[in-house]
Amino acid sequence: MENPTIYDVSRLSGVSTATVSRAFSNPEQVREGTRRKVYEAAEVLRYSPNAIARAMARQRTDKIAYLICKKDATLLDEFYAAICEGIMGKAYRSDYQLLISNAEDWRVTVGTAQSKQIEGVILGGNAPAELVTELQSQKVAVVLVNHRLAGLELPCVISDEREGVRQAVTYLLSRGHRRIAMLAGRLQPYVAGARYNAFLEVMAEHGLRVDASGVKMCNPDVEQAAQAAAELLALPDRPTAILGANDVIAAGAIKAARRMGLRLPEDLAVVGFDDSSICTMLEPALTSVHIDCRRMGELCMERLKALLDGEEDIPRVTVVPTELKVRGSA
Amino acid sequence: MENPTIYDVSRLSGVSTATVSRAFSNPEQVREGTRRKVYEAAEVLRYSPNAIARAMARQRTDKIAYLICKKDATLLDEFYAAICEGIMGKAYRSDYQLLISNAEDWRVTVGTAQSKQIEGVILGGNAPAELVTELQSQKVAVVLVNHRLAGLELPCVISDEREGVRQAVTYLLSRGHRRIAMLAGRLQPYVAGARYNAFLEVMAEHGLRVDASGVKMCNPDVEQAAQAAAELLALPDRPTAILGANDVIAAGAIKAARRMGLRLPEDLAVVGFDDSSICTMLEPALTSVHIDCRRMGELCMERLKALLDGEEDIPRVTVVPTELKVRGSA
């Protein structure tokens, strides 16, 4: 038979379609014996419920989406991929289906939401406010991750940038460094800004002034970072330690150091941020501030579920702690 | 009004629901003027078609899945993430929705397929034959990527492992290397085997015998690779070049070289495989065999579409060419 339906099962098992439906969706509402009869018939017919029909009748889909708001790389960005894994794990375990897309296709996602297929979306990274409001106006639940948006009412999950920077700087100070420079990333609005500001703040707390030779902006590209680092290291009073706004930038600093024949960590200490997979690939391995992306993803999913379940008092912002991973580079 | 339906639009625009439906799904079948009326009414009501109902009526969902068959990391594996991006691009451009999941949750995917929500799936990596047959028995279209399964009738997309190895080895030979060793990856059945065999073959073609000191197995983990490389480099007649079965393994070899004070590429040449993002992070940058993962993903989607469209004569195996990217390490 072509695609058995609930009717076929109903007929074969001798109970009504309503009961068959219950047997699958709310087993506890069906008497043991009846239930077994239904399952047996289903087995024989190789029946399994049609989720589309179910969604149609229930007027809900149990589908959510993860939209990575980032230009080029998306899933290729380890950071967002890790968050994704966190979301995925929790989502599947809660019987939610996950749709993933990137900024390039965000219209698609909005469209999907519009067509009532998606009940909630997790926005990764630099999400435009208009996207959030558009989504919310369609009554889809929205959660932000690794970004903050002022003035909008929605939960967001971020890592403790400030504390991460503090951990890195304090560690370097404890190792005797005083001329600590930061290679700050341009481009990533929220995170970059947070890390940069935290750096200035922590340095100030320790009475260290950050002048022009103490901070340099660069794009998050190894070579550009290497270039910027080289300039920093060419200064008369060159820094003895460099904090990269992320691991790629830190890798650039290491490249620059190597090209100049500087030894790590003796001549220069380098600390990265994100604790991505490249850290251990380098020799010496890169000391970096670990961010628990997977956890962030899981928390997103928790917030989204709370939203979908209509819970009250959902935390507006959730901060995930960071941890400095000390390795050979500093 | 709560969620306007096609009836509301029909009423407001004064045409039948069938016409409204056509106006959205097959605009060319509706006269210009009528169409405009429909769109206007829809606009006023803020109507947009309900995809669930549509799927229900059409008996098709336009949904496909990408299942990464790999233990731990999944999307975190750059290789599979890149394939994913390729699939994603093509899928969205063809109005297919993409579901992504990992091996851990493959039951979920099968379940999703069973519930008639998914029409095709792309299996990434080491997919078990039983999964394929199970899926096929549910009449879902299946395509394999970066893997081959003997005896099963389905399209697969792979990269030209053999040619990639040849490119790497030939290059090393051209640079005067004769004692070339391979650090072969254990664990990844298909790909690892292909690369390993290709190595033996190419070396043989050039009259070079590969003895115990010419190849070493190791897990695809930097430190384990470094360890294995160290052993290789400690041999009396140590290799002057090492080909890693992938970039991580190659990075391990570089670590070992550095620890022994060997200079790259003077004392040791290292070539990787995959051309992943770590290549440029290293200094000197890693020479590696580039695999066009994105293209592989796109091709998967093409094959899957062909399958779903019921086309005949779909290529059984599609091979994507590789290209050696020469950088500083060799």
Place this chain on the structure above:
DNA sequence: CTGAAAGCGCTAACAG
């Protein structure tokens, strides 16, 4: 605990 029946919103013949 179980059954009858009315939808859920849209599509696809078929007829005009």
Place this chain on the structure above:
DNA sequence: CTGTTAGCGCTTTCAG
């Protein structure tokens, strides 16, 4: 080109 109408497969009151 447009309208009528019968479903698509399941859930959910409401009765019993």
